Amino acid sequence: MDKKLGWKELPEGDILEAGTAKNFKTGDWRSSRPVYNPEKCIQCFICWINCPDSSIIVKDGKVVGIDYEHCKGCGICAKECPPKASAITMEAEKK
Amino acid sequence: MANLKELSKKEELFTGGHRLCSGCGAGIVARQVLIACEKPVVIANATGCLEVATTIFPYTAWKVPWFHSAFENAAATIAGIEAAYNALKKKGKITEEINFIAFGGDGGTYDIGLQALSGAMERGHRILYICYNNEAYMNTGIQRSSATPKGANTTTAPSGKRSTGKIQARKDLTAIMVAHNIPYVAQTTLSFHNDLIPKVQKALAVDGPSFMNILQPCRLGWGYPPEDTIRMGRLAADTCIWPIYEVENGLYKLNYKPKEKNPVTEWLKPQNRFKHLFSPGNEEIIKQLQEDVDKNWEKILSNCNT
């Protein structure tokens, strides 16, 4: 993706292969980061279903962590995490 | 609806790395809709935030076939795609069952795209049109639309010394869609995934056109902190300014009734766009808004026979 293709190399028309945005890192947009605590997690998936950046990592039907390469630090996951669990907390991003 | 754990096992069809704002509701709508899809889906997207921010060449967040051509024509475009599908299926060139979804913001749906939408609905294509309704033209910098509520401050209907923001009440597009007598029309918000997901599935299962009006809080245009996106939709439902209901073959059904109907100010207060309404002298606008909400809520309750 680093090399920008010339007009002779680009596919004809405005065609673009699916899902390439995963190669674009938006993690550096964050001013604060969500920190996931697996011990407290009750696996309700509320963080996962409400994440605008597809940045809650799920493996084999379990929430396991956060994709910091793409997470923009909006804080929805921490805010919506059920109070009885509070498995995600926001911390200031260290620059 | 399968539970979230089961849904989470499906392939993620909307990747991170798109350029929507931090905390953007449009990204949440897009994800929840794709998570709801049970069959392969082809998407047509109107010009707008969702389109611009998710497909900046050479990066696209979509892992399903996705198409954009212009602003006012998502409904006509998806109609053409569905017609192509019918033609190719008839000739045996395609064998899979495919669903068709168009996404448009309130600009592309309520305003510039209304004619194409009405035409496509009247013609009866088997398509789902989703309006991700953030109540103004957010992509171009928060200009008023016909979905903008009365009193909101927008950049083309700003509040000022002689203005209290948008003068007019918003139009009821969901009712206009109901008047098309299509099999399925629904109103919801991204804050209720357990309402939104089954509605998408229901809409995709009908043999004809369907329409969903999804209230999508916009942190930038509404003016609230990014973590509050889900909360803002809940407040809209709890204050009844955005009733959650569906109309299946003409029959209304209320899908969410708040335990206690909260005053509209609870939804207005956390939003910067309504800040001026709380200055002395503007009480009348809030009063009118509340009256409008009450009247509409009663109408919905009556339509739903509750």
Next chain:
Amino acid sequence: MKTIKTGNEAMAEAMRQINPDVVAAYPITPATEIVMIFSQFVADGLVDTEYIAVESEHSAMSACIGASAAGARVMTSTSSQGLALMYEMLYIAAGLRLPIVIAEVNRALSSPINIHGDHSDTMGARDSGWIQLFSENSQEAYDNIIQAVKIAETAKLPVMVTTDGFIISHCTEVIEMVSDDEVKKFVGAYKPARFLLDIKNPYTLGAIDLQDYYFEHKRQEAEAMRNAGKIILDVAADFDKKFGRKYEFFEKYKLDDAEIAVVCMGSASGTTKVVVDELRSKGIKAGLLKLRVFRPFPYNEIIKELSSVNALAVLDRSDTFSAYSGPLFTEITSSLYTSLNSKLLTLNYIYGLGGRDISTEQIKSVFDDLAKISQTKKVENLINYIGVRE
């Protein structure tokens, strides 16, 4: 097979024989008949086409674009204000490299409103990235539509085939039709390399290009249009081989040894041929270059053909209101200028706006003007209007 058809009937018949997957259209005078006739073909089961009776021309082209991107062979028909309403989408169809074909009936643009034939509508779309083929009569309209499908799909560019409103669209003529089977064989099956309904190979089409990619995509499109010239000639050669009717970028009518000549497009060519014959019978070396392919503009080939001509008149059935002349004249004279063939004296005539007739007498007067400037070597009035009251 010989048969009597109007221009609209001829185009609709060609569409029936092509049997496109999708037609999305909105009726507009004088092209309405094409969609009416075609709707009846659909209703009678003579085609397998999915016909979408959309609510506007903007939606017609939008639906065509969606269907074409989805992998279907797609056609539509329109005219004048309808083409103008499609304007935004015309550029998008070309930019996305979608091989859509329009049967376009030339009609004047408002205002004032007028329903008759001139070239303003098509000329307004001349820079939209569409290949543009002009037809002199119903036969050419029929032949051009069949060729257009192959040209579009090979060049991956949309094509509009035009006839002159009413003059061709509503005039009956004897035409020679090819059999359904032969048309089917000639156009072949449409097999796009990438299409949206190919769900196993998903892709994004129509992403936003910013400063770093837009220019490359447009450069690519410009090259495709340049390459389309050869494709047009190849398809024409194939058509000639199979059906015995010859097409090129233009038709040369008694042009080879002509000293004075006219360039025009569409139905006026027939009238001009009559005048050329008459002048030839008097020993005057008159000729005609009837342009068929306006886009891509065959500038090299045109100037080659004009090398022996002393004085040339370009007839434009539209005005530009802003350039110094009619659009065809601008194109031809700029081609001549860059070829450094500055010896050729040129005149521009704007004629026939809003469907006004052009007579043999008027065209004869154009040749008289040419004969005069050949003698005097002096052009007094570069831009002229014929048939308008002062």
